[in-house]
Amino acid sequence: MRSVCVVGLGLIGGSVLRAAAAAGRTVWGTAGSAADARGAIAADFSVLDVDSALRKAADDDALVVIAVPLPAVDAVLRKVADLAPRCLLTDVVSVKGPVADAVAKYAPNARFAGGHPMAGKSESGWAASSAALFTEAAWVVTADEETDLAAWREAARLALDCGAGVVPTTTLEHDAAVARISHLPHVLAAVLAACGADGGPLAMALAAGSFSDGTRVASSRPELVLAMCEGNRAGLLDAVDDALGKLGAARGALASTGSLGATVHAGHHGRATFEGYRDAGRARAMIDLAGPDPMEELRLVGARGGRVVGFDGDLAVVALPVLPD
């Protein structure tokens, strides 16, 4: 089993280190945060300085996992280019375009496939990490035209070893999708919370279920929300424009005809679609990775809402959603 070098030992990086070790991998890490480093050492993990960690990765042909916040990615990639320029490389950052651009700029010779585990919790840092964080979660591994299949398989294998299912898609499609289902919800929750509070004590005293549900994520730490949303500027702008268009259409219909029928029925249908995928059955299929265009086959799995759930030699085992009629 390929060894794993994790750069950054916060909630996600720490959980990758734990889960990969639990799967039987040789693992080591490096952390910018002294508290995270101390925590990992106290838990009997090998924690090195960043130069030593990357040199060891080059020596062992390990998979390097970048698990630092987006603003720190460039500096890590400069180190990678210097110390392990041709390493197998992935990341767990929540936006994929800026990371792919940075890899192309700073570490173009790395064998790279981007990653994004769709898991988290409200606490942060090594102290919150857990080997079980990714169990049954979706974990995107980017499958672009230029992605190296061997690099993709290494990143996907790590995700599977961590207990996740692998969703293959392009960098652009990932960023567009998470803008709609992860970043736009934060923006709308912030808008709703501010509109409610602007109603004053009377509105706050009357607020209950629907307001509480709709604003829950507005209690997240602002600096984390900002890093996530602002890092996906292009994707989020498209999603916000879609929301502005739909909200403007609702406003126009209510003002002119008094009806919100189109808005409310579209929303009800959208929620039912979400619940349909959430509760769907799964059908198994196989993809031959030795076939003529395996990356295109993999992208189709993601586009259909499916996951890669294992490998059998050159076959990828796939689970596709089976929706009720």
Add this chain to the structure above:
Amino acid sequence: MRSVCVVGLGLIGGSVLRAAAAAGRTVWGTAGSAADARGAIAADFSVLDVDSALRKAADDDALVVIAVPLPAVDAVLRKVADLAPRCLLTDVVSVKGPVADAVAKYAPNARFAGGHPMAGKSESGWAASSAALFTEAAWVVTADEETDLAAWREAARLALDCGAGVVPTTTLEHDAAVARISHLPHVLAAVLAACGADGGPLAMALAAGSFSDGTRVASSRPELVLAMCEGNRAGLLDAVDDALGKLGAARGALASTGSLGATVHAGHHGRATFEGYRDAGRARAMIDLAGPDPMEELRLVGARGGRVVGFDGDLAVVALPVLPD
């Protein structure tokens, strides 16, 4: 104790009938739905045809409670004007402006104060009704300039007997507040659900916590959401315009400077404000209803996020929120 005649025996009307009876009141009802009528009779309640129910209310000087959907209110008020024109009258409809307008038009001699218990559940009809539905809930009783104090006290007494706390405010302020904390959440949930579903199966497969929370109320029955939101057209238009302005400002800032700081911090502050009122301590105070302007005193209680929690002769016992520093 004043007897109570409930017109409409669905979830809310049925629960009022049950709760008023449990408080020791003489109660009877009338229902347009045969299923609701059968249910109430089977539970040993007195159910009359609408004419008989209102004639009995006039004979007994009972409090008449209108608990039908907004589109059916006019027809009930015509009956009231015909059969019990000077009755004590309240309602439990979720929007107060259109009901007040209809009372002024059809039953101008009734002694009226509007009501809105902030309680509900996903099931509807008599079968879902419960004497405990209003326990600890906020129950708005409108206190406009022209509201008769005796009528206000009768409606408030019923709310207290049902286990709720009474929030006094004007018709206009009620409709503006619920637009922000009850109707706008439904519109934004619908917009978010549609934006997410437009992202296709990939977006649906990646959607989790923040999307699920933000779209939960979009699973409500569309006809109920539409009746509620469309009935508050004026209030909701103002709230949607506020949301459009805030969302447009977020879009502009993200596009021009790359920052969502103002949006996210305002949302975080708004959510903290909501949680502050939700978790606030309560301080007791008294209002002398025999004083010079008791309705203005009552309105100030609502404006401060407080409730009337009891009566002691001509004193109203008030609980005001005490927020942490």
